[in-house]
Amino acid sequence: MGGCVIYWFTGASMQAVTTGAYQAVVFIKKNIKLDKKEASIEDSKEVVKICTQYAQKGMINIFIVIFFMTLALSFFNPYYFIGYLIAIAFFGLFQAIFMANAGGCWDNGKKIVEVDLKMKNTPLHEATVVGDTVGDPFKDTSSVSLNPVIKFTTLFGLLAVEIAVTMTDVNLKLGLAACFFLIAxxxxxxxxYSMRISEEKLDDHKSKAKSKGKGK
Structure with missing residues (x-):
């Protein structure tokens, strides 16, 4: 269970980043002229606002899952929670190392192509840009966020277990555990699914890109 939560967390955090970045790009293409010499402060604020809103939406979903999953397993069985805690620490450690290293490799690969090989605007450069687009949320979002997830689960979970152990009504504990698990x-x-980019927006974006290509 702990490993599942770790892999879910990395996917959910990257989903929030992807959706926020997409919405920011859509706004920039519609409202900002990139050939201007000076950037508009108002437009810049709007882009920051969009990114912040989607970051907060993703963070709320993630926090509630971590919070109620910890409660559910603590109330279900203290020994089960111990296994969950060990798994989340074990998988979280190696997942964080993997994502930090992989993201750094993608990022450095693009820099090597741009600086050392001087191959900008080539198919190789385009491939490294795609890799860096994945690598940035790998190393800057998901990997570094695993540390507070593990810490919160440990500290809050131990408090929740202490409360659960003092409860004598077994049926009440199991009922609460089931409710908490369902909420999670x-x-x-x-x-x-609430953070996904709708297919209508994607299709509209693709059709506009095709029409521009035909116009050229």
Whole structure:
């Protein structure tokens, strides 16, 4: 279970970054003239606002899942929670190392192509740009965020277990655990499907790109 939560978290955090970045790009293409010498402060504020809004939406979903999943397992069985805690620490450590290294490799690969090989505006450069687009959220979002997830789960989970152990009504504990688990699953669903870029927007974006290409 702990490993599942780690892999879900990395996917959900990257989904939030992807959606926010897409909305920012759409706004920039519609409202900002990139050939201007000076950037508009108002336009810049709007881009920051868009990115912040989607970051907060993703963060709320993620926090609620981590919060209620910890409560659910603590109330279900203290020993089960111990296994969950060990798994989340073990998988979280190696996932963080993997994502930090992989993201850094993608980022440095683009820099090598641009600076050392001097191959900008080539197919190789385009490939490294795609890699860097994935690498940045790998190393700057998901990997570094795993540390507070592990810390919060540990500290809050131990408090929740202490409360659960003092409860004598087994049926009440299991009922609360089931409710907490259900809430967590709802927000797991929301973390992906409420943050996805709608297919209509993607199709509209693709059709506009094709029409521009034909016009040229």
């Amino acid at each position: 699953l709802i927000f797991v669903y929301r973390s992906f």
